[in-house]
C-alpha cells in the first residue's frame with residue numbers, strides 16, 4: 001500500500017481548558033482533494049494549522065509522506081524538533097490563507113521567489129524562471145513587477161497560491177481561500193484551484209463553497225465540535241447549500257444538531 005501524503009493520527013488540541021479538536025484522524029492519498037466543511041468555530045482552521053505545525057497538537061501526530069511533523073524518530077521514540085527544524089519541515093505543506101498574507105514591501109515576483117531563495121537557498125536564476133512559470137500558471141505573469149497593494153484581492157490570492165507552489169510542497173492546504181474576496185473575484189481563484197486539483201496536486205481545502213467542493217473534491221469531511229461527524233464522497237454534497245446560512249444555529253446538543261446540519265448538505 002502506498003503511504004498517504006498526509007496522515008493525521010488522533011489529533012486533539014486544547015487552548016487552555018477549551019478543547020477545540022478531539023481525536024481527529026484523516027488520511028489524504030497522493031493526488032486526492034479533500035474538502036473540510038463545518039460551521040464557524042468547529043475547528044477547521046485549527047485542524048489545518050495542526051497539519052503543518054502552525055499549531056502543535058496537544059496530542060496525536062501528523063505524518064507527511066510517513067515523516068512525523070514536529071518530531072524525529074530515534075530508537076522508536078519521537079523526539080520534538082527545534083523551532084528552526086520545525087519551520088524547515090513546514091515547507092512540505094503549502095498553505096494558502098483567507099487573508100493572502102503577501103509581503104507588502106516585495107513585488108509579486110519577489111513574493112514568489114522569497115522562500116525558495118531564503119529557505120531552500122536555491123540559485124536565483126532557476127528560482128526566477130520557476131516563479132515566472134508559476135505566475136504564468138495563475139494568470140499573473142504581467143503583474144510580476146507590481147506590489148501587492150496594486151492588485152485586486154483575487155490577484156493577491158493567486159500570487160499567494162503561486163508562492164505556496166514555489167516550495168514544491170507535497171500538498172497544499174487552503175483555508176477559505178475565497179471568503180475574503182468580492183463575489184466577482186471568486187471565480188478566477190476557484191479556476192486556479194480547480195486546475196491544481198486537475199493536475200493531481202494533493203489538496204485539503206476548507207471552504208464554504210459547497211458547489212465548488214462537490215465539483216472538484218474527491219471526498220468531504222464534516223467537522224462539528226472538533227470531531228469528524230460525517231465523511232464521504234463529494235458527490236453526496238448537495239450543490240445549492242451555503243454553509244454560512246447555518247451560522248447562528250444554537251448548539252444545544254451538538255451531535256444531534258450536527259446530524260441534521262450534515263443532512264442539509266447531503267443528497
Ligand SMILES: Nc1ncnc2c1ncn2[C@@H]1O[C@H](COP(=O)(O)OP(=O)(O)OP(=O)(O)O)[C@@H](O)[C@H]1O
Pocket residue numbers: 015018020038039040041042043044045046047
Ligand atoms: N489561538 C487560539 N487561542 C484560543 N482559542 C482559539 C485559538 N484558535 C482558535 N481558537 C478557538 O478554537 C475554536 C475553533 O476555531 P477555528 O478557527 O479552528 O474554527 P473554524 O472552524 O476555522 O471557524 P471559521 O469557519 O469561523 O473560520 C474557536 O472557538 C476559537 O475561538
Ligand SMILES: [Mg+2]
Pocket residue numbers: 044045046175
Ligand atoms: Mg477558520
